[in-house]
Amino acid sequence: MPTEPGPIELDVRELRAVTGWAAECASRVLPLFEQDRPGDPRPREAVEAARAFAAGGPRTTALRQSAWAAYKAAREAATPAAAAAARSASHAAAAAFLHPRASAHQVKHVLGSAAQAALAEEENPAGGRGPAEGTGQWALRHAPREAGAVLGRLPAAPPGGGRAGEHLRALDAALRAGGHTG
Structure with a gap:
């Protein structure tokens, strides 16, 4: 795992795999936004744009x-x-813009969607899936191998970011440890 910013290898196949996975993580919680703002299509449009990029x-x-x-x-x-x-x-949608640079900030491009989706479920006042069944665990089970490979070229997730940052670091640690079956 690099500790200094610098270039990394990154190909479009990896970008597409990570972006498609990120879109699936986000789609799991889109209803939480759409219930709150039913006439606002922007998050769904971002997920659909990410899926379109992932599909080629x-x-x-x-x-x-x-x-x-x-x-x-x-x-x-x-x-x-x-x-x-x-x-x-x-x-x-931003996952498609992961840069080929070993920077801790780039970890958010890989894992930000999954971390925010896990936070959305946690913040859902109606309850729903518990932590063992939620998006965080789903994300680990469905992470493409490319996500773990890209993370292996990046520094560890950065500190801070509140509860979303905690989710980000937990996902990062688990994927680096091989905690996915993708």
């Missing part, structure tokens, strides 16, 4: 804009669960 589409300005739009939608959400769900969608 181009990495475009529109894809990047959909990530920013979902992020803005998070700021307009009325509940913490809805805000985290929108941030998960934002991270899914």
